[in-house]
Amino acid sequence: MNASYKNNYKKFFRRTYLVFAGMLIAIPFIIDAVAGSRPQAFSFFNKNLADTIQPVVRKDSSKVKRPVPVAVPGADTNILSPDADTSKGTTVDTLFVPKISKDTLDAPVHYKAKDSIILMVPDKRFYLYGSANTKYKSIDLTAEKMNFDQETGILEATNAKDTAGKLFGGPIMNDGGQSFESDTLKYNFTSQKAKIYNTRSQYGEGYIHSAQTKKAADNTIFGFKNGYTTCNLDTPHFSFRARKIKVIPDKLVISGPANLEIEGIPTPLFIPFAIFPITQGQRSGILPPQYVVNQQKGIGLENGGYYIGLGEHFDLTMRGDVYSYGSWSLTASPTYRKRYKYNGGLNLSFANTRFGDPAVKSEFSTSKDFRITWNHSMDSKARPGVNFGAAVNFGTSSYNRYNVYDYNTRVNNNIGSSITFSKSWIGKPYNLTMGLNHSQNLSTRDVSISFPDATFTVNTIYPFQPKEMVGKPKWYEKIGISYNGVLRNQANFKDSLFGRQQMFDAMQTGIQHSVPISFSIPVFKTFTLSPGINYSxxxxxxxxxxxxxxxxxxxxxxxxxxxxxTYQAGFFTARDVSASMSLSTALYGMYTFAKHSKVKAIRHVMRPTLSASYRPDLSSSYYRLVQYNKEGDKTPMSDFDGAIIGVPSPGTFGGINFGLDNNLEMKVFSRKDTTGNHEKKVKLLDGFGINGNYNLVADSFKLSTFSIYARTNLFDKLNISASGNLDPYQTDARGRRIDKLIWQQGKISLGRLTNASISMSTSFQSKDKKSKAKEQTIDSIENAQSKDAAFAAQQRQLAMVRANPGEYVDFDIPWRVDLSYSLAYTNTIIPDSGGVVRRITQYVSFNGDFSLTPKWKIGLNSGFDFTNMQIAYTNMYISRDLHCWQMSINLIPFGTFRQFSITINPKAGILRDLRINRSRQFYDL
Known part of the structure; x- marks a missing residue:
């Protein structure tokens, strides 16, 4: 309908049928006036209601049950509905009851328009102009123009043209979670069927573009001349073109023969049919494999298998790999969860790897490996005071070498496991922790297993303190006593001895009890005196x-x-007791600069500690002199050296322990400070100090080595930490320490530097415009970890990120640089030879990336070992954002495991198996 036609009908209403139209429109208001009040801003239409309203004879209102107004969800008024609930016998005293036709609609239709709504009485049509909206049950339709034919029950929605001739306001239909965008839409209210032209609909991560679409009453969709894609552009970069497509809501998208088009250009790739799942929630099904080419194993199919959904609390994933050279592997990954209780996952992997030609025995080798991983976490609110957790990683030493392609995992020679149970008695000072720990060196094949390990502690209690404190506490009321008990069982063995008698023969068992008694009292106002006794x-x-x-x-x-x-089994005891008294305080110093100086002041805080302790020699009975070289030199050794719970130190100690910790800060002028002082605190040194002790009762070597340290964070960017040890004693020509201090030689020195280390790290990056949104996403993932098995899935995702960094780059950050540097120094004198071994190790690592363009990014992870003068592990990658696709090139050019790969894959998860991958691995075994 053009604009002039619309205006003529407006005049026609005003001049000719004004009275007739007024009477017709007044009928519904008369009915509503007696049935219940209703705001007049609300509109509705019903084809049969307009033709079937008949007057009825008035009856006794006490005997006639009448429909009552019911609320329509989302509406701002109450309207009359044939489905009104009259089961409670609600009656309304009224004069007329509308007679409802059998073919009336089963729900009201709500509509509105921004510009105008026109009723064509002779044609029984409604015309809506300007951002029109119609709602019927679950259907919500918006368009620039609509018209409704009461005779046929068909609603037609179309777009419009602006003054520049550009189309706008196309129909958008939402029905039960399905969305359709089109040029023209026709909907039949009676049959609840629709026909849509030039439509674009979304199903999960996928979009379907269709020339024509038919929607059945059960919401099944039939498309003609279609394109399926995960690209959200009006003109997608790629699509699967199919003549016919059927969509079963919340289940599948099924098509006949389809051809892949890229940028509108057909490719030689044809598929006989396609099935795209659009289900929500847990579903069992096949996991398609990925085609790969491995240099050592041949052509293969990886990660193919089956997913079994076993309900809300449990599922199982079975995956397998097979290669043309005979290698294969199987992995079972069950996960379990119970909301607000616990969640976890288990991985059982078995692999059979074959290398070389079986006909040439010297070049042929096989390796049968396994790996078991298990993670379990318990919600802290499930059982207050009780916690159980597990992180298990156990397997053969060669599994990572042959079956893992992540460089960091492959070169890591140490794996470990931990299973812990802890309980805290609420309202009581008792705590219990039990666990199993495992560590394994894949290079040396050494295994250490500790089970069971247990620790029981009693927090500090004050036996002389009254239940209700009155006034200032007495000194004896501050006396506190606690208890700590440790049970250790540990076995160290080679992995080939697991489960054999040799493993049990290597088992050690030990228990340690410790009872400390202490209290602290202030003295001289600024000092704190802390006496204590400890028995072990x-x-x-x-x-x-x-x-x-x-x-x-x-x-x-x-x-x-x-x-x-040699070993002697039995029950043996040792004991140790010590008494100590410490004094500590804090001293503050301030240096103030000139009034107009940018540096306002420098503050120095010193925290000296001084303590005296005495430990009698209770261990002399199990220490004896043992010869350790062919020259006949002897040294005291304990019968319990090497025990897992330690051994008391030999000899008597009665001496002084001392330490000094320092902190240095300054105040500088800052324009950013809004408090009015325009000052900012800058930390120069977070801490630096020295520790040592002096044994008054020792017959030699009374002074201990000095431990020095320093740490700071400059400008909130540069982290620096350093530590070292100083030996104050001289050595003879054979390299043995002699009881003479270095400064007795006339040198002004605290001692000889035996070892030292320093490390620095910093990070720089440009501003991320989407940082807040990403933080919210991370928070949602962390919250999901306590509710379901998202934690295990995230761990698998992180492993994929480490293995393929080029596929997971952040294009929102234009550039990023991380730098770290470490330096270690050791100065060791070898006894008997007098030789001095000085060793310096230096290592610098750097990683970062930058964007050549908003869609191209280059990254590098590398380092340099100054000790061996060689480049460390290096991974270079190039990434290209192709909107709905992504391309990545990864290169590891150096090291034992070298690799090159190029991958092109869609971003959408539903098409994650549609990837082009070419990789080459090279091993230096």
Whole structure:
């Protein structure tokens, strides 16, 4: 309908049928006036209601049950509905009851328009102009223009043209979560069917562009001349073109023969049919494999398998790999969860790897490996005071070498496991922790297992303190006592001995009890005095007896002569007791600069500590002198050296412990400070100090080594930490320490530097405009971890990020640089030879990326080892954002495991298996 036609009908209403139209429109208002009040701003239409309203004879209102107004969801008024609830016998005293036709609609239709709404009485049509909106049950339709035919029950929605001839206001239909955008839409209210032209609809991550679409009453969609894509542009970069497509809501998108088009250009890739799942929630199904080419294993299919959904709390994923050279692997990954209780996942992997040609035995080798990982976490609110967690990683030493392609995992020689149970008695000072710990060196094949380990502690209690404190507490009321008990069981063995008798023979058991008694009182107002007594007792199940054997081969030098160690089982005890008294305080110093100086002041804080302690020699009975070299030199060794709970120190100690900690800050002028002082605090040194002790009762070497340290964070960007040890004693020509201090030689020095280290790190990056949105996403993931199995899925995702950094770059950050540097120094004197071994290790690592353009990014992770003068592990990548696709090139050019790969894949998860990947691996075994 053109604009002039619309205006003529407006005049026609005003001049000719004004009275007739007024009477017709007044009828619904008369009915509503007697049935219930209704705001007049609300409009509705019903084809049969206009033709079937008949007067009825008035009856006794007490006997006639009448429909009552009901609320329509989302509406701002109450309207009459044939589905009104009259089960409670609600009656309304009224004169007329409208007779409802059998073919009337089963729900009201609500409509509105921004510009105008026109009723064509002779044609029984409604015309809506300007951002028209119609709602019927679950259907919500918006368009620039609409017209409704009461005779046929068909609503037609179209777009419009602006003054420049550009189309706008196309129909958008939302129905039960389905969305349709089109040029023209026709909907039949009676049959609830629709026909849509030039439509674009979304199903999950996918979009369907269709020339014509038919919507059935059950919401099934039939499309003609279609294109399926995950690109959200009106003209997509790629699509699968199919003549016919059927959409079963919340289940599948099914098409006939389809052809892949890229940028509108058909490709030679045809598929006989396609099935795209659009289900929501847990569904069992096949996991398609990925085609790969491996240099050592041949052509293969990876990660193919089956997913089994076993309900809300449990599921199982089965995956497998198979290669043309005979290698294969199987992985079972069950996960479990119970909201607000616990969640976890288990991985069981078995692999059979074949290398070389079986016909050439010298070049052929096989490796059968396994790996078990398990993670479990418990919601802290499930059982207050009780917690159980597990992080298990156990397997053969060669599994990572042959079956893992992530460089960091492959070169990591240490794996470990931990299973812990803890309980805290609420309202009581008791705490119990039990666990199993495992550590394994994949290079040396050494395994250490601790089980069971247990720790029971009693927090500090004050036995002399009254239940209700009155006035200032007495000194004895501050006396506190606590208890700490440790049970250790540990076995160290080679992985080939797992489960054998040798593993149980290597098991050690020990228990340690510790009872500290302490209290603190202020003295001289600024000092704190803290006396204390500590008693420890050790229980052992084995004694180590060591003797010099001149005929035993020395594995370290190849010469004859080494220590023999035998074990004696039984129950053995040792004990230790010590008394101490410490005094501490804090001293403040301030230096103020000139009034107009940018540096306002520098503050220095010193925290000296001084303590005296005494420990009698209670361990002399199990210490004896043992020869350790062929020259006949002897050293005191304990029968319990090497025990897992430690051993008391030999000899008597009565001396002084001292320490000094410092903090340095300054105030500078800052225009950003809005408090009015225009000052800003800058930390120069977070802490730096020295610690040591002096043994008054020792017959030699009374002064200990000095431990020095420093740490700071300059300008909130540069983290610096340093530490070292100083030995104050001289050495003789054979490299042995002698009881003479270095400064007795006339040198002004605290001692000889035996070791030192320093590390620095910093990070720079440009501003991320989407940082807040990403933080919200991270928070939502963290919250989901306590509700379901999202944690296990996130761990798999992080592993993929580490393995393919080029596929997971952040294009919102134009550039980023991370730098770190470490320096370590050791100065060791070898006894008997007098030789001095000085070793310096330096390592610098850097990683970062930058954007050549908003869609191209280049990244590098690398480092340099100054000790060996070689480049460390290096990974270079190039990424290209192709809107709905992404391309990445990864290169590891150096090292034992070198790799090159190029990958092009869609971003949408539903098409994650539609990827082009070419990779080459090179091993230096």
């Amino acid at each position: 007792e050790y229980w052992y199940a084995k004694k180590f007896i060591r003797n010099w054997n001149p005929n035993k081969p020395n594995l370290g030098t190849g010469d004859k002569g080494a220590l023999d160690t």
